[in-house]
Amino acid sequence: xxxxxxxxxxxxxxxxxxxxxxxxxxxxxxxxxxxxxxxxxxxxxxxxxxxxxxxxxxxxxxxxxxxxxxxxxxxxxxxxxxxxxxxxxxxxxxxxxxxxxxxxxxxxxxxxxxxxxxxxxxxxxxxxxxxxxxxxxxxxxxxxxxxxxxxxxxxxxxxxxxxxxxxxxxxxxxxxxxxxxxxxxxxxxxxxxxxxxxxxxxxxxxxxxxxxxxxxxxx
Numbered sequence: 001x002x003x004x005x006x007x008x009x010x011x012x013x014x015x016x017x018x019x020x021x022x023x024x025x026x027x028x029x030x031x032x033x034x035x036x037x038x039x040x041x042x043x044x045x046x047x048x049x050x051x052x053x054x055x056x057x058x059x060x061x062x063x064x065x066x067x068x069x070x071x072x073x074x075x076x077x078x079x080x081x082x083x084x085x086x087x088x089x090x091x092x093x094x095x096x097x098x099x100x101x102x103x104x105x106x107x108x109x110x111x112x113x114x115x116x117x118x119x120x121x122x123x124x125x126x127x128x129x130x131x132x133x134x135x136x137x138x139x140x141x142x143x144x145x146x147x148x149x150x151x152x153x154x155x156x157x158x159x160x161x162x163x164x165x166x167x168x169x170x171x172x173x174x175x176x177x178x179x180x181x182x183x184x185x186x187x188x189x190x191x192x193x194x195x196x197x198x199x200x201x202x203x204x205x206x207x208x209x210x211x212x213x214x215x216x217x218x219x
Contacts, residue, residue, distance in 0.1 A: 002201070003201050003202070003203045004197060004201055004202055004203070005202075005203050005204070005205045005209070006202050006203070006204060006205065007204070007205050008204045008205075010204075011204065011205050011207070011210060014207050014210055015210060018210065018211075018214055022214070071088075071089075071090045072088075072090070073090060073093065074090035074091055074092050074093045075090060075091045075092075075093050076088055076089070076090055077089050077090065077091050127155060127156040128156055129156050129157075129158065130156065130157055130158070131157070131158050131159075131160060132157050132158070132159050132160065133160040133171075134149070134160075138162065139160035139161055139162040139171045140159065140160065140161045140162065141161075141162055142161060142162070143161055143172075143174070143183065145161075146159055146161055146174065146183065147183065152176070152181075153174075153175070153176025153183055154176060155176060155178060157175070157176070158173050158174070158175055158186075159173070159174040159175070159176075159183070160172075160173060160174075161173075161174060172185055172186075173185065173186040174186070
């Protein structure tokens with residue numbers, strides 16, 4: 001795989017310095033922005049004279065909108081101030097009772113019997129996963145060994161079978177497929193990294209490369 005260039009912290013600092021030179025118009029670059037003048041804003045006044053004259057002719061407070069508080073009961077949840085007038089925001093004052101403990105007979109608006117039924121059902125449907133490495137704990141010697149000792153597998157059990165690999169991949173993992181009524185292997189955990197970029201193939205961009213890039217863009 002060919003080398004791949006990357007930008008490091010030194011390059012980033014150099015780029016920022018170079019960019020400041022471009023913006024400031026130093027080191028041979030022409031300024032690329034309107035420089036700030038003491039006592040003035042950073043931009044020019046782009047309003048037309050006619051529009052500026054119209055804005056200057058509008059009196060302070062013209063077309064001001066007034067608000068009147070209408071809702072004064074309930075639970076105050078906040079307030080908003082518009083044109084120096086504060087409007088309080090209220091929510092309906094409705095109490096909701098919730099049982100302090102689970103019950104199968106509660107008739108409250110938030111019915112604990114519904115919650116309890118849902119939770120019980122959800123917990124019962126959870127499959128507890130466990131590993132089976134044979135009585136020795138080191139795994140079955142082969143798939144045939146597993147099939148002989150357990151003709152029918154158990155749902156939620158991961159069966160460990162020894163293989164000829166090297167650490168850390170020295171066992172294959174099987175589970176019982178209830179659809180096909182047979183054991184199925186999860187797959188090998190070996191990962192082929194030959195097609196991935198290696199650290200030795202990373203080459204940091206040089207300041208000369210950055211100079212060339214700036215020249216090609218800014219001249």
